[in-house]
Amino acid sequence: MKRIVFWTVLTGLVFASGYLGYRLYHYQQDEATRSPAEQSGNAMQPALGAQILGRPRPEFTLPDLDGRQRSITEWDGKVVALNFWATWCPPCLKEVPEFVSLQEKYRSRGLQFIGIALQKPEEVREFVVEHHVNYPILAGELEVIKLAEAYGNNIGALPYTVIIDRNGQIAHVKPGILPTEEAESIITGLL
Numbered sequence: 001m002k003r004i005v006f007w008t009v010l011t012g013l014v015f016a017s018g019y020l021g022y023r024l025y026h027y028q029q030d031e032a033t034r035s036p037a038e039q040s041g042n043a044m045q046p047a048l049g050a051q052i053l054g055r056p057r058p059e060f061t062l063p064d065l066d067g068r069q070r071s072i073t074e075w076d077g078k079v080v081a082l083n084f085w086a087t088w089c090p091p092c093l094k095e096v097p098e099f100v101s102l103q104e105k106y107r108s109r110g111l112q113f114i115g116i117a118l119q120k121p122e123e124v125r126e127f128v129v130e131h132h133v134n135y136p137i138l139a140g141e142l143e144v145i146k147l148a149e150a151y152g153n154n155i156g157a158l159p160y161t162v163i164i165d166r167n168g169q170i171a172h173v174k175p176g177i178l179p180t181e182e183a184e185s186i187i188t189g190l191l
Contacts, residue, residue, distance in 0.1 A: 018147045049152030049162070050171030057164045058150040064136035065121045065128065070138055077166055078112040079190045081183070084148050084160040086118045091177050092159040093150065096131055098180045102187065103135045109191045118158065119146045165190050 027082045085092035114136035117124045121139040163172040
């Protein structure tokens with residue numbers, strides 16, 4: 001019976017990750033073919049996350065990998081980069097070392113990355129240790145999906161990064177990989 005449950009859950013996770021990847025791929029393809037007017041925000045359908053730009057960040061509390069509840073308010077007054085990710089998401093794993101470097105480089109100037117894993121804490125711990133992640137990782141399942149939606153991610157894209165200014169306003173949203181140069185440019189403009 002335990003094996004059946006295990007394989008059912010595993011199959012569900014594989015399907016979900018494939019579906020999310022498929023949705024993100026097609027979203028990015030659609031973005032690439034949008035006209036300049038559509039890209040500038042004159043389209044009927046706003047870009048993913050655009051509806052929250054300039055708005056106050058939604059407040060939340062999630063457990064870290066030790067089970068301690070952490071609130072976004074802990075980092076008030078900092079430039080915060082929320083990165084929604086999972087260890088089963090290859091593009092997410094590509095970003096983590098770059099974010100570790102940016103966190104190290106700009107920590108003293110007030111930057112705080114926060115990883116929000118769409119997984120159980122025990123599924124993330126080993127990866128975090130092996131890759132020397134130097135910023136907090138919060139984790140959850142259904143609550144992370146709801147939180148991602150509150151931050152404008154209504155299609156379940158991973159990775160998905162939201163950059164919040166020192167005043168708690170949403171300054172930038174990026175579905176898919178956030179290239180280091182782009183991240184650094186946005187972050188330094190807010191520090």
